[in-house]
């Protein structure tokens with residue numbers, strides 16, 4: 050495999066940092082750009098940067114990811130997630146590169162009764178979901194050599210995430226309350242970055258659903274985190290309606306990895322196995 054010139058947007062985010070680490074280890078020539086180094090809402094800056102770097106592929110992880118705040122400032126969410134993505138796709142087209150766009154399970158409305166395949170109808174419930182879906186539409190309209198990867202419930206060693214927050218909550222309380230009526234698949238950024246590393250060296254373009262395998266509710270996820278961390282914290286289940294949250298979230302967003310499997314890849318390992326490995330390292334280093 051010959052090394053690729055890869056440009057990663059949002060390189061200080063939890064997935065962006067993990068991707069830079071994994072791709073450098075794989076021998077690729079990686080340029081990671083934080084928001085300060087490249088604001089994707091600035092079309093001219095995006096085009097200048099891509100012209101200067103001439104990457105083979107751009108992995109666009111940069112996003113406005115605060116799901117609740119997006120309800121209060123929708124114009125900012127659309128500016129980054131939709132227009133920002135359009136800017137990246139237009140520049141990618143101009144230099145003749147490929148693009149990876151990271152999208153989300155929140156493009157679905159949660160009414161499915163079974164794991165959701167790539168071709169199923171979208172219907173986002175939140176501003177965040179709508180803005181990310183519009184980003185997808187820009188990529189599809191502008192490019193043919195793209196990978197759109199919808200993923201879910203990300204956590205990893207970099208940045209802030211549910212695993213770190215719930216462990217911290219457990220340090221200060223004997224009981225934590227977590228919703229037990231939203232189901233999805235926790236996804237370890239290390240495993241997702243490995244999967245992306247496999248795809249980018251191929252021409253198997255298109256839309257992918259990628260997450261760790263298996264599924265759970267947030268309540269079950271929290272229980273497993275405390276169990277694996279050896280922490281004696283009681284997790285109380287509650288319903289979504291008991292929490293006042295500005296953004297609506299899908300009750301069910303378990304993704305079926307049809308395209309990934311159809312292209313000959315093995316299922317990514319079970320979420321609890323990935324969590325165990327992550328915690329073993331994280332708890333020693335923190």
Ligand SMILES: NC(=O)c1ccc[n+]([C@@H]2O[C@H](COP(=O)([O-])OP(=O)(O)OC[C@H]3O[C@@H](n4cnc5c(N)ncnc54)[C@H](OP(=O)(O)O)[C@@H]3O)[C@@H](O)[C@H]2O)c1
Nearest residue numbers: 059061062063064084088089111112114151153200202203
């Ligand atoms: N987190 C999840 O559970 C989840 C689930 C499904 C899909 N996704 C998607 O996966 C991707 C990675 O998520 P993540 O959890 O790694 O997000 P993250 O940790 O919030 O990182 C996003 C990064 O984007 C940067 N950014 C924000 N606005 C920008 C702009 N205008 N120009 C350039 N960079 C900008 C942020 O910089 P600042 O920190 O300086 O703002 C941040 O470093 C995103 O596309 C997200 O939509 C995430």
